[in-house]
Amino acid sequence: MTTPATGAPPTGAPPLVTARARPGRFAVALLIIGVPLVLALLGPLFAGEAGPRAASFTLGGGHWAGTDFVGRDVWRQVLLGGRPVVVTALAATALAYAVALPLGLISALTHRTWLEELLMRPLDVVLAVPSLLLILLVAAVLAPGPMGLALLVALVNIPDAARIIRATAAEAASRPAVEALRMQGETWWRMAVGYVGRSALRTLATDAGVRLTGVLYLVATAAFLGVGVEPDAADWAVMVDRNRTGLFVQPWAVVVPALLIVGLTVGVNLLVDAALATRERRVRPGRKPGEKPGEMGESSP
Amino acid sequence: MTGLRQWLLRRLLLGTGQLVAVVLLVFALTEALPGDAAVALAGDQPDPERIAALRTAMHLDRPAYERLADWAAGLLHGDFGTSLVSGRPVSSYLADGFGPTVLLAALTVVLLVPVAGGLGVLAARHEGRFTDRLISSVTLAVYAVPEFALGILLVTVFALRLGWLPPTAVGYGADLPAHPAVLVLPVLVLLSRPVCSLARLVRAGMIDALAAPYAAQARRYGIPGARIRYAHALPNALAPAAQQLARTVDWLLCGVIVVEALFVIPGLGTVLMNAVAERDVPVIQGLAIVFGLTAVVLNLGADVVAHRFAPRALVAA
Numbered sequence: 001m002t003t004p005a006t007g008a009p010p011t012g013a014p015p016l017v018t019a020r021a022r023p024g025r026f027a028v029a030l031l032i033i034g035v036p037l038v039l040a041l042l043g044p045l046f047a048g049e050a051g052p053r054a055a056s057f058t059l060g061g062g063h064w065a066g067t068d069f070v071g072r073d074v075w076r077q078v079l080l081g082g083r084p085v086v087v088t089a090l091a092a093t094a095l096a097y098a099v100a101l102p103l104g105l106i107s108a109l110t111h112r113t114w115l116e117e118l119l120m121r122p123l124d125v126v127l128a129v130p131s132l133l134l135i136l137l138v139a140a141v142l143a144p145g146p147m148g149l150a151l152l153v154a155l156v157n158i159p160d161a162a163r164i165i166r167a168t169a170a171e172a173a174s175r176p177a178v179e180a181l182r183m184q185g186e187t188w189w190r191m192a193v194g195y196v197g198r199s200a201l202r203t204l205a206t207d208a209g210v211r212l213t214g215v216l217y218l219v220a221t222a223a224f225l226g227v228g229v230e231p232d233a234a235d236w237a238v239m240v241d242r243n244r245t246g247l248f249v250q251p252w253a254v255v256v257p258a259l260l261i262v263g264l265t266v267g268v269n270l271l272v273d274a275a276l277a278t279r280e281r282r283v284r285p286g287r288k289p290g291e292k293p294g295e296m297g298e299s300s301p
Numbered sequence: 302m303t304g305l306r307q308w309l310l311r312r313l314l315l316g317t318g319q320l321v322a323v324v325l326l327v328f329a330l331t332e333a334l335p336g337d338a339a340v341a342l343a344g345d346q347p348d349p350e351r352i353a354a355l356r357t358a359m360h361l362d363r364p365a366y367e368r369l370a371d372w373a374a375g376l377l378h379g380d381f382g383t384s385l386v387s388g389r390p391v392s393s394y395l396a397d398g399f400g401p402t403v404l405l406a407a408l409t410v411v412l413l414v415p416v417a418g419g420l421g422v423l424a425a426r427h428e429g430r431f432t433d434r435l436i437s438s439v440t441l442a443v444y445a446v447p448e449f450a451l452g453i454l455l456v457t458v459f460a461l462r463l464g465w466l467p468p469t470a471v472g473y474g475a476d477l478p479a480h481p482a483v484l485v486l487p488v489l490v491l492l493s494r495p496v497c498s499l500a501r502l503v504r505a506g507m508i509d510a511l512a513a514p515y516a517a518q519a520r521r522y523g524i525p526g527a528r529i530r531y532a533h534a535l536p537n538a539l540a541p542a543a544q545q546l547a548r549t550v551d552w553l554l555c556g557v558i559v560v561e562a563l564f565v566i567p568g569l570g571t572v573l574m575n576a577v578a579e580r581d582v583p584v585i586q587g588l589a590i591v592f593g594l595t596a597v598v599l600n601l602g603a604d605v606v607a608h609r610f611a612p613r614a615l616v617a618a
Contacts, residue, residue, distance in 0.1 A: 124315060124318075124319075125318055125319050125322040126322075128319035128322070128323070128593070128596060128597045128600060129323060129326065129593050129596060130550075130551045130554040130555055130592060130593070130596050131551065131555065132554070132555035132558060132559075133554065133555070133558075133589060133592050133593065133596075136558070136573065136574075136577055136585075137326075137327065137585065137589055139577065140576070140577040140580060140582070140585050141580075141582075213445045216445070217445065217446075217447050220447045220449075220450070221447045221448070221449060221555070221559055224447070224449045224559065224562075225558070225559065225562060225574065226578075237447075237449070237450075240449060240450065240453055241449070244453065244563075247453075247456070247457065247461065247468070248461065248468075251457055251461060254453055254457070255453075255454065255457055258449075258450045258453045258454050259450075259454070261446075261447060261450040262446050262450050262451065262454065265445040265446050265447060265450075266442045266443075266445055266446060268445065269441060269442065269444065269445035270441065270442065273441055
């Protein structure tokens with residue numbers, strides 16, 4: 001196995017990043033992510049009470065985006081449907097790091113080879129199973145809820161995150177500063193968290209951003225396939241799936257949530273990219289001597 | 302040479318470990334069922350007769366290791382067991398779904414490399430100019446989009462508004478090669494993510510390679526630009542992309558499941574989703590074994606290719 005789930009090589013340098021920060025890239029990214037994010041976070045506040053059910057897949061009649069497959073107002077479902085996607089994705093990313101961070105740090109800092117092998121080798125094996133297949137396998141047996149879906153998505157992200165953390169931390173742990181700390185008799189905690197963890201923070205922030213894109217993808221796709229959601233849940237991905245049958249009669253019930261998902265995922269990716277490019281520019285003048293020039297894998301003026 | 306052989310040996314060992322792990326993982330599935338597996342599977346119709354039938358069908362009265370040994374021995378002979386729902390052998394399910402899935406995957410892989418390579422080289426040639434900015438932005442944006450959302454929007458535009466292509470494969474049965482129009486949208490959707498990631502890697506590698514001293518030296522010798530680009534720079538630019546191939550395999554296997562569900566193509570992904578809906582554990586296990594083994598074998602192949610392209614790069618094994 002060579003590459004982690006979201007496209008960054010194990011060194012943590014993101015190849016899917018254009019190095020040059022252009023003014024306005026933040027603006028474009030914010031513009032794209034703005035509508036879906038605001039809808040996802042604030043939508044439930046404005047959703048109001050559910051009205052009486054109308055006929056399935058109709059247009060007009062007080063529903064300006066029409067009705068869905070069971071006759072509910074599509075606009076209300078749209079207002080409610082973003083939060084589960086966003087919250088599940090954020091929870092899954094946080095959970096993945098909660099497990100991967102200690103795993104990676106311990107195996108990078110331990111001097112016992114057997115412990116490192118014990119912690120990291122099983123992850124290599126899990127990494128071989130396609131992530132969606134693993135999720136479907138467990139879902140077939142346990143029928144998880146939204147929390148279960150977050151756990152599952154976190155689980156498939158752990159191996160990869162742990163490998164990146166280990167690689168980054170191992171590099172930081174081999175620096176003379178750590179040797180000095182050790183000789184001064186500093187505690188393990190101080191070295192692991194205070195120095196190694198902090199040195200690795202930059203790579204981790206990069207990885208977290210890229211990982212969030214992948215997690216959003218998995219959460220939405222799993223929900224589309226019916227994993228971790230009720231069949232009539234207010235969830236953009238579920239809406240796309242369930243309203244497909246009426247695509248020819250009432251396309252809005254499908255197109256609106258699909259566009260919002262596209263906006264959300266594209267926006268997150270562009271935002272991460274813009275943030276990385278900006279930081280790269282800020283970091284570049286004071287580059288540490290150990291870092292390779294052209295770390296982003298692309299030339300820049 | 303010994304280094305290469307040692308690496309290959311270690312990589313094969315890891316691959317074998319992964320194969321065993323997939324089999325164990327998939328078997329653990331039935332053990333993970335809460336409570337008595339037969340009761341859990343009977344689900345909505347928990348009448349004692351069905352539970353008893355399930356218990357016999359799954360040999361739940363015997364210890365787990367015996368069942369594992371039997372099942373694994375069956376796998377070696379190509380015997381995947383029988384479906385709990387229909388009583389048909391699982392291998393017949395696999396045979397039914399095999400054709401469409403392989404067709405989709407093969408078409409995608411055949412188109413993937415030239416399209417991604419072409420886009421990457423094109424962007425690198427026009428570095429910093431409009432073409433490059435366009436390709437870079439679009440690949441960055443599309444890379445993150447889930448297949449189902451992209452697919453449904455393409456269906457809305459090309460099938461619903463313009464009427465150029467059929468929206469799904471409903472009504473065409475398994476005879477897809479005779480109706481190439483049905484395959485256009487599915488293959489396009491399957492290609493979207495891998496093409497974007499590979500094109501960006503090829504672009505980055507190509508720009509690096511063209512800026513390298515050996516390319517400048519070749520230019521000083523008066524070697525034509527096209528030859529420098531394709532004969533000298535491109536193979537070096539492909540090295541990072543080849544490493545990404547392994548991840549692409551994962552995406553393709555996941556993408557196939559989504560695309561088949563979206564376009565109602567009767568392939569292995571559809572069989573898997575139906576089995577998941579019916580909790581038909583033997584069928585799920587059989588499909589998981591097929592998907593898992595394909596992933597392990599293709600990953601192994603991709604690593605070998607990557608190692609061939611970039612022997613200096615660290616390929617973990």
